[in-house]
Amino acid sequence: MSVYCGIACRRKSFWCYRLLSTYVTKTRYLFELKEDDDACKQAQQTGAFYLFHTLAPLLQTSAHRYLAPRHSLLELKGLLGKFGQDAQRIEDSVLIGCSEQHEAWFALDLGLDSSSSLSASLQKPEMEAKLKGSFIELRKALFHLDVKDASLLFTAQALLHWHHTHQFCSRSGQPTKKNTAGSKRVCPSNNIIYYPQVAPVVITLVSDGTRCLLVRQSSFPKGMYSALAGFCDIGLS
Ligand SMILES: [Zn+2]
Incomplete structure:
Protein backbone atom coordinates (compact mmCIF):
# COMPACT_ATOMS: atom_id res chain seq x y z
CA MET A 1 0.00 0.00 0.00
CA SER A 2 2.78 2.41 0.98
CA VAL A 3 4.57 1.63 -2.31
CA TYR A 4 1.45 2.56 -4.35
CA CYS A 5 1.02 5.67 -2.24
CA GLY A 6 4.65 6.66 -2.89
CA ILE A 7 4.21 6.22 -6.66
CA ALA A 8 0.94 8.20 -6.61
CA CYS A 9 2.58 11.06 -4.68
CA ARG A 10 5.54 11.17 -7.06
CA ARG A 11 3.18 11.18 -10.06
CA LYS A 12 1.10 13.95 -8.49
CA SER A 13 4.15 16.11 -7.78
CA PHE A 14 5.42 15.44 -11.35
CA TRP A 15 2.10 16.69 -12.84
CA CYS A 16 2.03 19.67 -10.45
CA TYR A 17 5.58 20.56 -11.53
CA ARG A 18 4.69 20.15 -15.20
CA LEU A 19 1.55 22.28 -14.82
CA LEU A 20 3.50 25.03 -13.05
CA SER A 21 6.33 24.84 -15.57
CA THR A 22 3.85 25.15 -18.49
CA TYR A 23 2.16 28.10 -16.78
CA VAL A 24 5.49 29.87 -16.25
CA THR A 25 6.73 29.37 -19.84
CA LYS A 26 3.35 30.52 -21.24
CA THR A 27 3.34 33.59 -19.00
CA ARG A 28 6.91 34.47 -20.02
CA TYR A 29 6.04 34.07 -23.70
CA LEU A 30 2.95 36.28 -23.39
CA PHE A 31 4.98 38.89 -21.50
CA GLU A 32 7.52 38.92 -24.34
CA LEU A 33 4.75 39.44 -26.92
CA LYS A 34 3.28 42.28 -24.84
CA GLU A 35 6.63 44.08 -24.65
CA ASP A 36 8.03 43.41 -28.13
CA ASP A 37 5.90 44.66 -31.06
CA ASP A 38 8.03 42.84 -33.66
CA ALA A 39 7.75 39.51 -31.80
CA CYS A 40 3.99 40.03 -31.54
CA LYS A 41 3.66 40.76 -35.27
CA GLN A 42 5.67 37.59 -35.91
CA ALA A 43 3.33 35.63 -33.64
CA GLN A 44 0.35 36.87 -35.67
CA GLN A 45 1.75 35.02 -38.71
CA THR A 46 1.19 31.64 -37.05
CA GLY A 47 -1.52 32.73 -34.60
CA ALA A 48 -5.28 32.30 -34.50
CA PHE A 49 -7.90 35.05 -34.50
CA TYR A 50 -11.29 35.12 -32.74
CA LEU A 51 -13.78 37.51 -34.36
CA PHE A 52 -16.24 39.88 -32.68
CA HIS A 53 -18.82 42.38 -33.91
CA THR A 54 -19.62 45.27 -31.54
CA LEU A 55 -18.30 43.12 -28.65
CA ALA A 56 -20.37 40.02 -29.51
CA PRO A 57 -18.24 36.97 -30.40
CA LEU A 58 -18.65 34.96 -33.60
CA LEU A 59 -20.08 31.56 -32.64
CA GLN A 60 -21.10 28.48 -34.57
CA THR A 61 -23.69 25.95 -33.43
CA SER A 62 -22.77 22.28 -33.04
CA ALA A 63 -25.00 19.75 -31.26
CA HIS A 64 -26.76 22.39 -29.08
CA ARG A 65 -23.38 23.85 -28.08
CA TYR A 66 -21.63 27.00 -29.27
CA LEU A 67 -18.14 26.80 -30.70
CA ALA A 68 -15.87 29.82 -31.17
CA PRO A 69 -14.24 29.44 -34.62
CA ARG A 70 -10.67 30.63 -35.10
CA HIS A 71 -9.08 31.99 -38.26
CA SER A 72 -5.48 32.14 -39.42
CA LEU A 73 -3.94 35.45 -40.46
CA LEU A 74 -4.23 34.44 -44.12
CA GLU A 75 -7.91 33.52 -43.74
CA LEU A 76 -8.55 36.79 -41.90
CA LYS A 77 -6.95 38.87 -44.64
CA GLY A 78 -9.17 37.10 -47.20
CA LEU A 79 -12.28 37.73 -45.08
CA LEU A 80 -11.49 41.43 -44.59
CA GLY A 81 -11.21 41.77 -48.36
CA LYS A 82 -14.66 40.16 -48.81
CA PHE A 83 -16.13 42.45 -46.12
CA GLY A 84 -14.75 45.59 -47.78
CA GLN A 85 -12.43 46.28 -44.85
CA ASP A 86 -8.75 47.18 -45.10
CA ALA A 87 -6.14 44.60 -44.03
CA GLN A 88 -4.74 47.39 -41.83
CA ARG A 89 -7.69 46.61 -39.56
CA ILE A 90 -5.62 43.68 -38.19
CA GLU A 91 -3.64 46.30 -36.24
CA ASP A 92 -6.74 46.71 -34.04
CA SER A 93 -6.48 43.09 -32.84
CA VAL A 94 -5.49 42.30 -29.26
CA LEU A 95 -3.51 39.43 -27.78
CA ILE A 96 -5.67 37.30 -25.46
CA GLY A 97 -3.58 34.20 -24.73
CA CYS A 98 -1.60 31.33 -26.19
CA SER A 99 -1.58 27.53 -26.34
CA GLU A 100 0.95 25.30 -24.60
CA GLN A 101 2.71 25.09 -27.98
CA HIS A 102 2.93 28.91 -28.02
CA GLU A 103 0.36 29.48 -30.73
CA ALA A 104 -0.71 33.06 -29.97
CA TRP A 105 -4.43 33.89 -29.86
CA PHE A 106 -5.83 37.26 -30.86
CA ALA A 107 -9.26 38.92 -30.97
CA LEU A 108 -10.50 41.43 -33.52
CA ASP A 109 -13.78 43.37 -33.54
CA LEU A 110 -15.16 43.91 -37.05
CA GLY A 111 -17.96 46.22 -35.96
CA LEU A 112 -16.43 48.83 -33.66
CA ASP A 113 -15.27 52.13 -35.15
CA SER A 114 -11.75 52.05 -36.47
CA SER A 115 -9.27 54.36 -38.13
CA SER A 116 -9.81 52.35 -41.33
CA SER A 117 -12.93 53.21 -43.33
CA LEU A 118 -16.10 51.34 -42.44
CA SER A 119 -18.19 53.01 -45.11
CA ALA A 120 -17.57 50.21 -47.62
CA SER A 121 -17.89 47.48 -45.02
CA LEU A 122 -20.60 44.80 -45.22
CA GLN A 123 -23.43 44.83 -42.68
CA LYS A 124 -23.41 42.32 -39.82
CA PRO A 125 -25.94 39.82 -41.30
CA GLU A 126 -23.93 39.63 -44.53
CA MET A 127 -20.73 39.01 -42.58
CA GLU A 128 -22.47 36.28 -40.55
CA ALA A 129 -23.59 34.56 -43.75
CA LYS A 130 -20.03 34.52 -45.10
CA LEU A 131 -18.62 33.38 -41.74
CA LYS A 132 -21.27 30.61 -41.37
CA GLY A 133 -21.94 31.72 -37.80
CA SER A 134 -23.59 34.41 -35.72
CA PHE A 135 -22.35 37.21 -33.50
CA ILE A 136 -24.09 36.36 -30.22
CA GLU A 137 -24.15 38.36 -26.99
CA LEU A 138 -21.66 36.58 -24.73
CA ARG A 139 -23.83 36.45 -21.59
CA LYS A 140 -26.62 34.75 -23.53
CA ALA A 141 -24.21 32.13 -24.88
CA LEU A 142 -22.39 31.55 -21.59
CA PHE A 143 -23.97 28.21 -20.61
CA HIS A 144 -23.56 26.73 -24.08
CA LEU A 145 -19.82 27.35 -24.29
CA ASP A 146 -16.82 25.33 -23.23
CA VAL A 147 -15.38 26.78 -19.96
CA LYS A 148 -12.02 27.57 -21.58
CA ASP A 149 -13.68 29.28 -24.57
CA ALA A 150 -15.94 31.32 -22.27
CA SER A 151 -13.00 32.53 -20.18
CA LEU A 152 -10.99 33.48 -23.27
CA LEU A 153 -13.92 35.27 -24.92
CA PHE A 154 -14.70 37.29 -21.77
CA THR A 155 -11.02 38.35 -21.59
CA ALA A 156 -11.15 39.36 -25.25
CA GLN A 157 -14.43 41.26 -24.84
CA ALA A 158 -13.12 43.22 -21.83
CA LEU A 159 -9.88 44.15 -23.61
CA LEU A 160 -11.64 45.15 -26.87
CA HIS A 161 -14.09 47.27 -24.86
CA TRP A 162 -11.25 48.96 -22.95
CA HIS A 163 -9.48 49.94 -26.19
CA HIS A 164 -12.73 51.19 -27.71
CA THR A 165 -13.37 53.49 -24.73
CA HIS A 166 -9.79 54.71 -24.13
CA GLN A 167 -8.74 56.12 -27.49
CA PHE A 168 -7.79 59.58 -26.21
CA CYS A 169 -5.35 60.86 -23.62
CA SER A 170 -7.12 62.25 -20.54
CA ARG A 171 -4.32 64.84 -20.07
CA SER A 172 -3.81 66.24 -23.60
CA GLY A 173 -6.89 65.01 -25.46
CA GLN A 174 -4.65 63.60 -28.21
CA PRO A 175 -5.38 60.18 -29.75
CA THR A 176 -3.53 57.37 -27.95
CA LYS A 177 -1.87 54.52 -29.83
CA LYS A 178 -2.12 50.87 -28.84
CA ASN A 179 0.92 48.59 -28.93
CA THR A 180 0.69 45.53 -31.18
CA ALA A 181 -0.46 43.18 -28.40
CA GLY A 182 -2.97 45.70 -27.07
CA SER A 183 -1.58 45.44 -23.53
CA LYS A 184 -1.29 49.24 -23.28
CA ARG A 185 -1.95 52.56 -25.07
CA VAL A 186 0.54 55.42 -25.27
CA CYS A 187 -0.05 59.13 -25.85
CA PRO A 188 2.55 60.26 -28.44
CA SER A 189 2.46 63.89 -27.27
CA ASN A 190 3.35 63.37 -23.59
CA ASN A 191 4.27 59.65 -23.42
CA ILE A 192 1.69 58.82 -20.77
CA ILE A 193 1.08 55.06 -20.78
CA TYR A 194 -2.42 53.73 -20.12
CA TYR A 195 -2.95 50.12 -19.00
CA PRO A 196 -6.26 48.21 -18.96
CA GLN A 197 -7.99 48.71 -15.63
CA VAL A 198 -8.75 45.98 -13.14
ZN1 LIG B 1 -1.46 63.05 -23.87
Missing part, protein backbone atom coordinates in the same frame (compact mmCIF):
# COMPACT_ATOMS: atom_id res chain seq x y z
CA ALA A 199 -12.15 46.46 -11.48
CA PRO A 200 -12.42 44.82 -8.03
CA VAL A 201 -15.65 42.89 -7.47
CA VAL A 202 -17.20 40.98 -4.60
CA ILE A 203 -19.33 37.84 -4.94
CA THR A 204 -21.12 36.31 -1.96
CA LEU A 205 -23.04 33.07 -1.55
CA VAL A 206 -25.66 33.36 1.22
CA SER A 207 -26.50 29.88 2.49
CA ASP A 208 -28.22 28.27 5.49
CA GLY A 209 -26.35 25.03 4.88
CA THR A 210 -28.88 23.33 2.59
CA ARG A 211 -30.24 26.24 0.56
CA CYS A 212 -28.65 29.31 -0.98
CA LEU A 213 -29.99 32.70 -1.99
CA LEU A 214 -29.90 33.46 -5.72
CA VAL A 215 -30.99 36.57 -7.60
CA ARG A 216 -31.60 37.51 -11.21
CA GLN A 217 -31.82 40.64 -13.32
CA SER A 218 -34.62 41.09 -15.82
CA SER A 219 -31.99 41.21 -18.57
CA PHE A 220 -30.70 37.69 -17.73
CA PRO A 221 -31.55 34.88 -20.16
CA LYS A 222 -34.33 32.55 -19.00
CA GLY A 223 -33.20 30.17 -16.25
CA MET A 224 -30.08 32.15 -15.34
CA TYR A 225 -29.57 33.08 -11.68
CA SER A 226 -26.58 34.52 -9.85
CA ALA A 227 -25.16 34.76 -6.35
CA LEU A 228 -25.06 38.32 -4.97
CA ALA A 229 -22.25 40.23 -6.64
CA GLY A 230 -21.19 43.73 -7.49
CA PHE A 231 -18.34 46.14 -8.17
CA CYS A 232 -16.47 47.77 -5.26
CA ASP A 233 -16.52 51.56 -5.09
CA ILE A 234 -13.40 53.48 -4.06
CA GLY A 235 -13.11 53.53 -0.26
CA LEU A 236 -15.74 50.82 0.15
CA SER A 237 -14.93 48.44 3.00
Whole structure:
Protein backbone atom coordinates (compact mmCIF):
# COMPACT_ATOMS: atom_id res chain seq x y z
CA MET A 1 0.00 0.00 0.00
CA SER A 2 2.78 2.41 0.98
CA VAL A 3 4.57 1.63 -2.31
CA TYR A 4 1.45 2.56 -4.35
CA CYS A 5 1.02 5.67 -2.24
CA GLY A 6 4.65 6.66 -2.89
CA ILE A 7 4.21 6.22 -6.66
CA ALA A 8 0.94 8.20 -6.61
CA CYS A 9 2.58 11.06 -4.68
CA ARG A 10 5.54 11.17 -7.06
CA ARG A 11 3.18 11.18 -10.06
CA LYS A 12 1.10 13.95 -8.49
CA SER A 13 4.15 16.11 -7.78
CA PHE A 14 5.42 15.44 -11.35
CA TRP A 15 2.10 16.69 -12.84
CA CYS A 16 2.03 19.67 -10.45
CA TYR A 17 5.58 20.56 -11.53
CA ARG A 18 4.69 20.15 -15.20
CA LEU A 19 1.55 22.28 -14.82
CA LEU A 20 3.50 25.03 -13.05
CA SER A 21 6.33 24.84 -15.57
CA THR A 22 3.85 25.15 -18.49
CA TYR A 23 2.16 28.10 -16.78
CA VAL A 24 5.49 29.87 -16.25
CA THR A 25 6.73 29.37 -19.84
CA LYS A 26 3.35 30.52 -21.24
CA THR A 27 3.34 33.59 -19.00
CA ARG A 28 6.91 34.47 -20.02
CA TYR A 29 6.04 34.07 -23.70
CA LEU A 30 2.95 36.28 -23.39
CA PHE A 31 4.98 38.89 -21.50
CA GLU A 32 7.52 38.92 -24.34
CA LEU A 33 4.75 39.44 -26.92
CA LYS A 34 3.28 42.28 -24.84
CA GLU A 35 6.63 44.08 -24.65
CA ASP A 36 8.03 43.41 -28.13
CA ASP A 37 5.90 44.66 -31.06
CA ASP A 38 8.03 42.84 -33.66
CA ALA A 39 7.75 39.51 -31.80
CA CYS A 40 3.99 40.03 -31.54
CA LYS A 41 3.66 40.76 -35.27
CA GLN A 42 5.67 37.59 -35.91
CA ALA A 43 3.33 35.63 -33.64
CA GLN A 44 0.35 36.87 -35.67
CA GLN A 45 1.75 35.02 -38.71
CA THR A 46 1.19 31.64 -37.05
CA GLY A 47 -1.52 32.73 -34.60
CA ALA A 48 -5.28 32.30 -34.50
CA PHE A 49 -7.90 35.05 -34.50
CA TYR A 50 -11.29 35.12 -32.74
CA LEU A 51 -13.78 37.51 -34.36
CA PHE A 52 -16.24 39.88 -32.68
CA HIS A 53 -18.82 42.38 -33.91
CA THR A 54 -19.62 45.27 -31.54
CA LEU A 55 -18.30 43.12 -28.65
CA ALA A 56 -20.37 40.02 -29.51
CA PRO A 57 -18.24 36.97 -30.40
CA LEU A 58 -18.65 34.96 -33.60
CA LEU A 59 -20.08 31.56 -32.64
CA GLN A 60 -21.10 28.48 -34.57
CA THR A 61 -23.69 25.95 -33.43
CA SER A 62 -22.77 22.28 -33.04
CA ALA A 63 -25.00 19.75 -31.26
CA HIS A 64 -26.76 22.39 -29.08
CA ARG A 65 -23.38 23.85 -28.08
CA TYR A 66 -21.63 27.00 -29.27
CA LEU A 67 -18.14 26.80 -30.70
CA ALA A 68 -15.87 29.82 -31.17
CA PRO A 69 -14.24 29.44 -34.62
CA ARG A 70 -10.67 30.63 -35.10
CA HIS A 71 -9.08 31.99 -38.26
CA SER A 72 -5.48 32.14 -39.42
CA LEU A 73 -3.94 35.45 -40.46
CA LEU A 74 -4.23 34.44 -44.12
CA GLU A 75 -7.91 33.52 -43.74
CA LEU A 76 -8.55 36.79 -41.90
CA LYS A 77 -6.95 38.87 -44.64
CA GLY A 78 -9.17 37.10 -47.20
CA LEU A 79 -12.28 37.73 -45.08
CA LEU A 80 -11.49 41.43 -44.59
CA GLY A 81 -11.21 41.77 -48.36
CA LYS A 82 -14.66 40.16 -48.81
CA PHE A 83 -16.13 42.45 -46.12
CA GLY A 84 -14.75 45.59 -47.78
CA GLN A 85 -12.43 46.28 -44.85
CA ASP A 86 -8.75 47.18 -45.10
CA ALA A 87 -6.14 44.60 -44.03
CA GLN A 88 -4.74 47.39 -41.83
CA ARG A 89 -7.69 46.61 -39.56
CA ILE A 90 -5.62 43.68 -38.19
CA GLU A 91 -3.64 46.30 -36.24
CA ASP A 92 -6.74 46.71 -34.04
CA SER A 93 -6.48 43.09 -32.84
CA VAL A 94 -5.49 42.30 -29.26
CA LEU A 95 -3.51 39.43 -27.78
CA ILE A 96 -5.67 37.30 -25.46
CA GLY A 97 -3.58 34.20 -24.73
CA CYS A 98 -1.60 31.33 -26.19
CA SER A 99 -1.58 27.53 -26.34
CA GLU A 100 0.95 25.30 -24.60
CA GLN A 101 2.71 25.09 -27.98
CA HIS A 102 2.93 28.91 -28.02
CA GLU A 103 0.36 29.48 -30.73
CA ALA A 104 -0.71 33.06 -29.97
CA TRP A 105 -4.43 33.89 -29.86
CA PHE A 106 -5.83 37.26 -30.86
CA ALA A 107 -9.26 38.92 -30.97
CA LEU A 108 -10.50 41.43 -33.52
CA ASP A 109 -13.78 43.37 -33.54
CA LEU A 110 -15.16 43.91 -37.05
CA GLY A 111 -17.96 46.22 -35.96
CA LEU A 112 -16.43 48.83 -33.66
CA ASP A 113 -15.27 52.13 -35.15
CA SER A 114 -11.75 52.05 -36.47
CA SER A 115 -9.27 54.36 -38.13
CA SER A 116 -9.81 52.35 -41.33
CA SER A 117 -12.93 53.21 -43.33
CA LEU A 118 -16.10 51.34 -42.44
CA SER A 119 -18.19 53.01 -45.11
CA ALA A 120 -17.57 50.21 -47.62
CA SER A 121 -17.89 47.48 -45.02
CA LEU A 122 -20.60 44.80 -45.22
CA GLN A 123 -23.43 44.83 -42.68
CA LYS A 124 -23.41 42.32 -39.82
CA PRO A 125 -25.94 39.82 -41.30
CA GLU A 126 -23.93 39.63 -44.53
CA MET A 127 -20.73 39.01 -42.58
CA GLU A 128 -22.47 36.28 -40.55
CA ALA A 129 -23.59 34.56 -43.75
CA LYS A 130 -20.03 34.52 -45.10
CA LEU A 131 -18.62 33.38 -41.74
CA LYS A 132 -21.27 30.61 -41.37
CA GLY A 133 -21.94 31.72 -37.80
CA SER A 134 -23.59 34.41 -35.72
CA PHE A 135 -22.35 37.21 -33.50
CA ILE A 136 -24.09 36.36 -30.22
CA GLU A 137 -24.15 38.36 -26.99
CA LEU A 138 -21.66 36.58 -24.73
CA ARG A 139 -23.83 36.45 -21.59
CA LYS A 140 -26.62 34.75 -23.53
CA ALA A 141 -24.21 32.13 -24.88
CA LEU A 142 -22.39 31.55 -21.59
CA PHE A 143 -23.97 28.21 -20.61
CA HIS A 144 -23.56 26.73 -24.08
CA LEU A 145 -19.82 27.35 -24.29
CA ASP A 146 -16.82 25.33 -23.23
CA VAL A 147 -15.38 26.78 -19.96
CA LYS A 148 -12.02 27.57 -21.58
CA ASP A 149 -13.68 29.28 -24.57
CA ALA A 150 -15.94 31.32 -22.27
CA SER A 151 -13.00 32.53 -20.18
CA LEU A 152 -10.99 33.48 -23.27
CA LEU A 153 -13.92 35.27 -24.92
CA PHE A 154 -14.70 37.29 -21.77
CA THR A 155 -11.02 38.35 -21.59
CA ALA A 156 -11.15 39.36 -25.25
CA GLN A 157 -14.43 41.26 -24.84
CA ALA A 158 -13.12 43.22 -21.83
CA LEU A 159 -9.88 44.15 -23.61
CA LEU A 160 -11.64 45.15 -26.87
CA HIS A 161 -14.09 47.27 -24.86
CA TRP A 162 -11.25 48.96 -22.95
CA HIS A 163 -9.48 49.94 -26.19
CA HIS A 164 -12.73 51.19 -27.71
CA THR A 165 -13.37 53.49 -24.73
CA HIS A 166 -9.79 54.71 -24.13
CA GLN A 167 -8.74 56.12 -27.49
CA PHE A 168 -7.79 59.58 -26.21
CA CYS A 169 -5.35 60.86 -23.62
CA SER A 170 -7.12 62.25 -20.54
CA ARG A 171 -4.32 64.84 -20.07
CA SER A 172 -3.81 66.24 -23.60
CA GLY A 173 -6.89 65.01 -25.46
CA GLN A 174 -4.65 63.60 -28.21
CA PRO A 175 -5.38 60.18 -29.75
CA THR A 176 -3.53 57.37 -27.95
CA LYS A 177 -1.87 54.52 -29.83
CA LYS A 178 -2.12 50.87 -28.84
CA ASN A 179 0.92 48.59 -28.93
CA THR A 180 0.69 45.53 -31.18
CA ALA A 181 -0.46 43.18 -28.40
CA GLY A 182 -2.97 45.70 -27.07
CA SER A 183 -1.58 45.44 -23.53
CA LYS A 184 -1.29 49.24 -23.28
CA ARG A 185 -1.95 52.56 -25.07
CA VAL A 186 0.54 55.42 -25.27
CA CYS A 187 -0.05 59.13 -25.85
CA PRO A 188 2.55 60.26 -28.44
CA SER A 189 2.46 63.89 -27.27
CA ASN A 190 3.35 63.37 -23.59
CA ASN A 191 4.27 59.65 -23.42
CA ILE A 192 1.69 58.82 -20.77
CA ILE A 193 1.08 55.06 -20.78
CA TYR A 194 -2.42 53.73 -20.12
CA TYR A 195 -2.95 50.12 -19.00
CA PRO A 196 -6.26 48.21 -18.96
CA GLN A 197 -7.99 48.71 -15.63
CA VAL A 198 -8.75 45.98 -13.14
CA ALA A 199 -12.15 46.46 -11.48
CA PRO A 200 -12.42 44.82 -8.03
CA VAL A 201 -15.65 42.89 -7.47
CA VAL A 202 -17.20 40.98 -4.60
CA ILE A 203 -19.33 37.84 -4.94
CA THR A 204 -21.12 36.31 -1.96
CA LEU A 205 -23.04 33.07 -1.55
CA VAL A 206 -25.66 33.36 1.22
CA SER A 207 -26.50 29.88 2.49
CA ASP A 208 -28.22 28.27 5.49
CA GLY A 209 -26.35 25.03 4.88
CA THR A 210 -28.88 23.33 2.59
CA ARG A 211 -30.24 26.24 0.56
CA CYS A 212 -28.65 29.31 -0.98
CA LEU A 213 -29.99 32.70 -1.99
CA LEU A 214 -29.90 33.46 -5.72
CA VAL A 215 -30.99 36.57 -7.60
CA ARG A 216 -31.60 37.51 -11.21
CA GLN A 217 -31.82 40.64 -13.32
CA SER A 218 -34.62 41.09 -15.82
CA SER A 219 -31.99 41.21 -18.57
CA PHE A 220 -30.70 37.69 -17.73
CA PRO A 221 -31.55 34.88 -20.16
CA LYS A 222 -34.33 32.55 -19.00
CA GLY A 223 -33.20 30.17 -16.25
CA MET A 224 -30.08 32.15 -15.34
CA TYR A 225 -29.57 33.08 -11.68
CA SER A 226 -26.58 34.52 -9.85
CA ALA A 227 -25.16 34.76 -6.35
CA LEU A 228 -25.06 38.32 -4.97
CA ALA A 229 -22.25 40.23 -6.64
CA GLY A 230 -21.19 43.73 -7.49
CA PHE A 231 -18.34 46.14 -8.17
CA CYS A 232 -16.47 47.77 -5.26
CA ASP A 233 -16.52 51.56 -5.09
CA ILE A 234 -13.40 53.48 -4.06
CA GLY A 235 -13.11 53.53 -0.26
CA LEU A 236 -15.74 50.82 0.15
CA SER A 237 -14.93 48.44 3.00
ZN1 LIG B 1 -1.46 63.05 -23.87
